[in-house]
Structure formats: C-alpha cells, structure tokens
Amino acid sequence: MGLGPPGHGRPLTARSTAPSPVARVEENTAADGIELSAEQLAELDSLTLAAGDHHDEMGRRLLGR
DSSP: OOSSSTTTOSOOOOOOOSOOHHHHHHHHHHHTTOOOOHHHHHHHHHSOOOOSSOSOHHHHHHHTO
C-alpha cells in the first residue's frame, strides 16, 4: 500500500531544498574576493565562542582554542 493519493499506489516524495555541492562551491569561491577592514576583523576576533560541545579536542586545537 502506498502513501500517495488514494488509487496511485506510490509513496509521496519531496524534493530536498538543501543547496547542491556546486552551489556551495560557487558561494564559497565568491566569498574569496571579500576583504574585511581592520575594524571588521577586530569585531570578529572579539566575539565570544559558541557554548556547547560542538568541537572535540582536536577541533579546538585546529582552531587554536
């Protein structure tokens, strides 16, 4: 028995709205041309680290934290 409309016998499907790998590469490549001012870099440096355990010890070492 399908999950689709009655009488069709096939399941409903949904398309993913996640960006494709190509879109991610294009987005990241476009960001390569952005230059931040000293003030913007200082503001980023002053931000508090996110709380939680989303980085393991190796990840924290890679980030220098």
